Amino acid sequence: MGDNAITDPGRGQARTVPLARGLSTKLLVLTAIFVLLAEILIFAPSVAYFRLRWLEERLGTAAAVSVLLVQNNSPGISREVQDEVLRSMGVKAIAIRDGGESRMLVASEVPPQVDEHIDLANTGPVLAMREALDTLVFGGDRILRVFGHVGDSEKEFELIISDHKLRNAMLTYSRNVALLSLLISLFTATLVFYAIDRIMIRPIRDMTRSMLTFSQAPDDPASIIAPEPRADEIGVAERELSDMQQRLQRTLGEQKHLADLGLAVSKINHDMRNILASAQLMSDRLGMVKDPTVQSLVPKLVRALNRAVSYSEGVITYGRTQEAPPSRRRLRLRQTIEDVQGLLGIEPEGDIEFENQVDPNFEIDADSEQLVRVLTNLCRNSLQAMAGDKEGAIVKRLTISAERNGSVSRILVADTGPGLPQKARENLFSAFRGSARSGGTGLGLAIAYELVRAHGGTLELVESVGGRTVFSITIPDQPVRLDEARSSLRRPA
Structure with missing residues (x-):
């Protein structure tokens, strides 16, 4: 699953994401849970179908036995043989309805009452699921009367049977389904995990590491993420992050250049003010010269020096705040x-x-x-x-x-x-x-x-x-x- 630990060196202490709380582990657990939920939704109709097929098989076997007994005249078959047949089928009694008449073919014992009547031909999906869950949870000691047609026969067969073996078979089926669902969920979760981890989680983790590394050393060109040539959202995010880091690096470089320039200007300004002050003194002495050309140039020179002194004195103020209001x-x-x-x-x-x-x-x-x-x-x-x-x-x-x-x-x-x-x-x-x-x-x-x-x-x-x-x-x-x-x-x- 890979190392999911991410260290933030820009904070006072190392901050990591434990593997148990990382996106990879959450993705694996959620995928397994969702697959199990899907299997649970499938379980109810699946166990209902199993119950109906189990009863249909017993009714089909009872129909075959009924035909055999009718052709061989059941009174000629000994009681011991009939009981043995019924015990092997788990059936207490078999009856046949033909032409509106119902006839008991064989019975080992007749229960005093029947707890549930099941018409296999008229059992809908919702009713089948409700009865299957009822048998699975509360069954085991009930007597069922199961009836319906078998194949193309016009005769209707019915049997009296205990739901004990049915419930045991359903429990075994449920256990097998649960184990199979667990294996499917783990297998599916593993495949989904590795697919999404390679497509999404790893790139996101790389972007996170890049941001943390960049925050520690924004002036280092190696801290800029190298985007992969992908056309999806992750590729767009990586390219935008790379562009943003490059722009920020250039901006920080310009800010550093400005700071260095301000320091250099402040140093130069200190000596420049002394030079300009000396120039002002000399311009004052030039004003005493009687030459007309000098007299015409001195006022302009004085104004230029005054402006230069003013600019020089304002350099440090500008570096501290902004330009003075006009x-x-x-x-x-x-x-x-x-x-x-x-x-x-x-x-x-x-x-x-x-x-x-x-x-x-x-x-x-x-x-x-x-x-x-x-x-x-x-x-x-x-x-x-x-x-x-x-x-x-x-x-x-x-x-x-x-x-x-x-x-x-x-x-x-x-x-x-x-x-x-x-x-x-x-x-x-x-x-x-x-x-x-x-x-x-x-x-x-x-x-x-x-x-x-x-x-x-x-x-x-x-x-x-x-x-x-x-x-x-x-x-x-x-x-x-x-x-x-x-x-x-x-x-x-």
Whole structure:
């Protein structure tokens, strides 16, 4: 029957399923019980049929003796011979009915009363089963009158007989049936057990062991179950379990990678803050230089350093919790995009064109720093995509435009790059999975997506074909509180 013990190493103590309580043993016992129940249901009609056949045989023998006695004139046969014939048959008396007349042929003794009359020709199945069970349980000392026709004879024969030998024969038959039923049930249960154990129980046991092993070492590729090439439900379950374990293993690997990355970033952040602080001090000293070119670049440098310091200080906070909620204000979007252009470092004489098509008076309700981060990440991805094209005749243009529909602002970031591959589209906003270039992390789009969602907006890919990729940023205005709106409409008395 195989070893049914299963150990759970992931708990504080070993947990096993004893063989006596395993599925295999339960299956064997239940199969044997069900077969025995079927045999019990068959037993009642079987023993009833045995009883009727036993009585029919005695009546047939009595009929043969009756014919012999009639042909040889029974008075010529001695009393001793008649008694010997009746004793050998277990019969007390034999009679024949012919033409409406009944005649006693031979009798060893005439009982004072008859306990049961049995008409073999008119005994139905239900009556036969009831009388058979009655004889089997309560019989043994009753006198029976059995009558009926034998073969094609028009004569009706009857005999008076004790049910003692009948009950003994029925008990012997019942014992044999019980032993045979037990053997059949055990044999059938064994066959069913081995068949179902090989088809179902063993695969289920293997899946259980695989789950327990996987829970102990989810990073071990050997703990993933190897599904069998089966087309039934067990095969489907094994394949689904294998796929689930593989997906979970990949997810755990990504989580570990994120944890390692967070630790590395935290270490880098500690030293980066000191470097940025030194850079801030030097930018302050640059502000004292009278050169016009330096004076035009210092404000942009100061803003870039301030943002870098802010991002660096927020790294650890982000690792502990999530991004801070946006501090929303009314912004002039064109000026914000100009700041982004300065951070990107696009040279005017370079091969990549940058077009800021936003109206100077266009306003948006957003967090300034977070919006800069969103646009910077999207624009850097576009620049990296277009930088891969080395042919000089290819147009490389990054365009940012905006439109307003009621209280909803929409920013479009479009480039003339090669477009996103299918794999990048399937995992567009997933960290470490949505990168469009080799070696990329996909963090830029993931961060941008999270920041836009924090504003209650959406970030989506509108179009991506060869020569045109468009991202859409949709940010709704903050809802106006009714009490504040009413107070602003009130006129002073």
